[in-house]
Amino acid sequence: MKLQIINGPNLNLLGTREKDIYGDQNFEDYFKKLKSKFKSIELHYFQSNIEGELIDKIHDVGFNFDGIIINAAAYTHTSVGIGDAIRSISIPVIEVHISNTYSREEFRHKSFLSAHVKGIVMGLGLRSYDLAISSFIKNYK
Ligand code: DQA
DSSP, rough: EEEEEOTTTTGGGGSSHHHHHHHOHHHHHHHHHHHHHHTSSEEEEEEEEEEEHHHHHHHHHHHTTTTTEEEEEEGTTTTTHHHHHHSSSOOOOOEEEESSSGOOOOGGGSSSSSSSSEEEEESSTTTHHHHHHHHHHHOOO
């Protein structure tokens, strides 16, 4: 099973950025843990601060992987383009957020992705990614 994790803008600063909200672990270290936990899965990780690069990655994997786990970060709340990219591919997508965006500012309550994804995991810290992977495995078997 091949899964692609896609992280959007500023998530390269996890572990440094707003630790009270996002925690003190960087994603590269967390990704190593995920890989060792889910040894039977081919897990890939991509991060970009550029909207078009995120869309290109969705197109690249969207017809040949088994699923995408995406945290589009701030683009969640602004990007019709990422929402359209998710609609355009053939594999299932799970949206994740580290924080509970509904408990934060009102502009974070709107997601341009949510209507097009299979499910959403949010507010559980980095564990949100772990649970999204587990869900793909459970539904795949
Ligand atoms: C986020 C929530 C977004 O509102 C924010 O812009 C992010 C991270 C999260 O994972 O909690 O950068 O997607």
